[in-house]
Amino acid sequence: GENVEQHPSTLSVQEGDSAVIKCTYSDSASNYFPWYKQELGKRPQLIIDIRSNVGEKKDQRIAVTLNKTAKHFSLHITETQPEDSAVYFCAASMGGTSYGKLTFGQGTILTVHP
Amino acid sequence: NAGVTQTPKFRVLKTGQSMTLLCAQDMNHEYMYWYRQDPGMGLRLIHYSVGEGTTAKGEVPDGYNVSRLKKQNFLLGLESAAPSQTSVYFCASRWGVTGELFFGEGSRLTVL
Numbered sequence: 001g002e003n004v005e006q007h008p009s010t011l012s013v014q015e016g017d018s019a020v021i022k023c024t025y026s027d028s029a030s031n032y033f034p035w036y037k038q039e040l041g042k043r044p045q046l047i048i049d050i051r052s053n054v055g056e057k058k059d060q061r062i063a064v065t066l067n068k069t070a071k072h073f074s075l076h077i078t079e080t081q082p083e084d085s086a087v088y089f090c091a092a093s094m095g096g097t098s099y100g101k102l103t104f105g106q107g108t109i110l111t112v113h114p
Numbered sequence: 115n116a117g118v119t120q121t122p123k124f125r126v127l128k129t130g131q132s133m134t135l136l137c138a139q140d141m142n143h144e145y146m147y148w149y150r151q152d153p154g155m156g157l158r159l160i161h162y163s164v165g166e167g168t169t170a171k172g173e174v175p176d177g178y179n180v181s182r183l184k185k186q187n188f189l190l191g192l193e194s195a196a197p198s199q200t201s202v203y204f205c206a207s208r209w210g211v212t213g214e215l216f217f218g219e220g221s222r223l224t225v226l
Binding site: 004006034036043044045051095099101102103106 | 149158172208
């Protein structure tokens with residue numbers, strides 16, 4: 001089955017700096033790549049996603065890039081703020097052929113220091 | 115509109131006891147999933163359902179059973195709880211095979 005590796009496991013930045021989280025996936029048939037943010041004690045929530053026919057997607061201060069050849073994708077957060085502190089999960093799915101099952105990475109604990 | 119609701123939110127069990135976690139969604143979603151979350155391991159899929167009356171195994175199904183007798187409900191059962199099943203359990207649902215996965219608030223289970 002699909003395997004998703006996520007790095008780093010922890011990331012500490014100063015407010016205003018950029019943060020980058022990287023993920024690799026194993027199955028070239030994967031075609032949908034979402035990112036979820038989970039604040040302490042809360043449920044995961046979708047922040048951005050990308051499909052395999054797109055190389056980059058932006059939404060205000062966050063962006064995701066996808067390299068299908070290398071089978072890796074990354075989350076970029078610019079101008080970080082303390083409220084960005086959370087655990088971030090990447091995930092991969094083969095869409096319809098896998099009934100929408102998501103395989104998640106191990107998570108990255110992002111801490112933004114004021 | 116409550117979204118995805120899980121009950122109970124907290125439970126402590128003794129080894130060998132059984133229990134059922136209930137997930138209810140009011141968004142008319144076809145797809146429902148049960149995940150467990152453990153430190154450093156992300157979210158791992160236990161079982162899932164692609165519609166009323168269907169269930170299938172995920173990545174870590176051993177020791178769990180599920181049922182989806184009604185479209186809005188997805189039940190996760192532990193027949194004989196073990197300490198290794200101490201975890202936070204999340205139910206999730208969505209309408210199609212891609213797009214936002216809506217999670218419940220989570221159920222924290224401790225098995226002594």
